[in-house]
Amino acid sequence: MSLALYGHPFSSYTQKVLIALYENAIPFEFRCIGPETPEHAAEWLRRWPLHKFPLLVDGDRNVAETSIIIEYLQLAHPGPASLVPADPAAALEVRFLDRFFDLHVMYWVQHAVNGALTGDDAKRREGLALATEKLELAYAWLDAQLGGRAWATGPEFTMADCAAAPALFYADWTHPISASYRVLRAYRARLLARPSFARAVEDARVFRPLFPLGAPDRD
Numbered sequence: 001m002s003l004a005l006y007g008h009p010f011s012s013y014t015q016k017v018l019i020a021l022y023e024n025a026i027p028f029e030f031r032c033i034g035p036e037t038p039e040h041a042a043e044w045l046r047r048w049p050l051h052k053f054p055l056l057v058d059g060d061r062n063v064a065e066t067s068i069i070i071e072y073l074q075l076a077h078p079g080p081a082s083l084v085p086a087d088p089a090a091a092l093e094v095r096f097l098d099r100f101f102d103l104h105v106m107y108w109v110q111h112a113v114n115g116a117l118t119g120d121d122a123k124r125r126e127g128l129a130l131a132t133e134k135l136e137l138a139y140a141w142l143d144a145q146l147g148g149r150a151w152a153t154g155p156e157f158t159m160a161d162c163a164a165a166p167a168l169f170y171a172d173w174t175h176p177i178s179a180s181y182r183v184l185r186a187y188r189a190r191l192l193a194r195p196s197f198a199r200a201v202e203d204a205r206v207f208r209p210l211f212p213l214g215a216p217d218r219d
Helices: 012-023 038-047 066-076 088-117 121-145 159-174 182-193 195-210
Strands: 003-007 028-032 055-058 061-064
Touching: 003 012, 003 038, 012 066, 012 088, 012 159, 012 195, 028 038, 038 055, 055 066, 061 066, 066 088, 066 159, 088 121, 088 159, 121 159, 121 182, 159 182, 159 195, 182 195
Parallel strands: 003 028
Antiparallel strands: 003 055, 055 061
């Protein structure tokens, strides 16, 4: 049975898994969750009632959580690109940066988005202010950390980059990365040029009006 991925093209975490699938040209069926496809939403919730996507379905197996999905794909559907190194020490660094992008970049983007979604101007301002503070800390650390590296952990594209691409994409929309962070800005540009992520960005372009903080006219 072919793989199926439940998610939404504009979702950062869905994009994270899509990048991994595209990197290894793994065949799969994308089942978009939205008002036009109630049957997909019903099946998704039956399989994973915690209301979180993406969800990967492989036969009778349901695989949730993006990092686990990517590691599962490497085990069950390996391809030419190894997104988690075999070497334990190298793999640990990939997993650390994967968590960094999810927890210290994308988390704060979502915090700002959630504040805007309330429709309350005060909560919008408070959410954006805290997100700006936290993202600025993350930007400064990343700009120093990524010096001399093509990708998050070195010369090879890994799971950490799958996490970084959508996280930095939306983070820069939320709190623009300053020109003083030249290393980080150049890394984000390389991610945008990567064919796997460029494809995910293009497929989601039509949904940009949904971004509650206002999508900039770029990227």
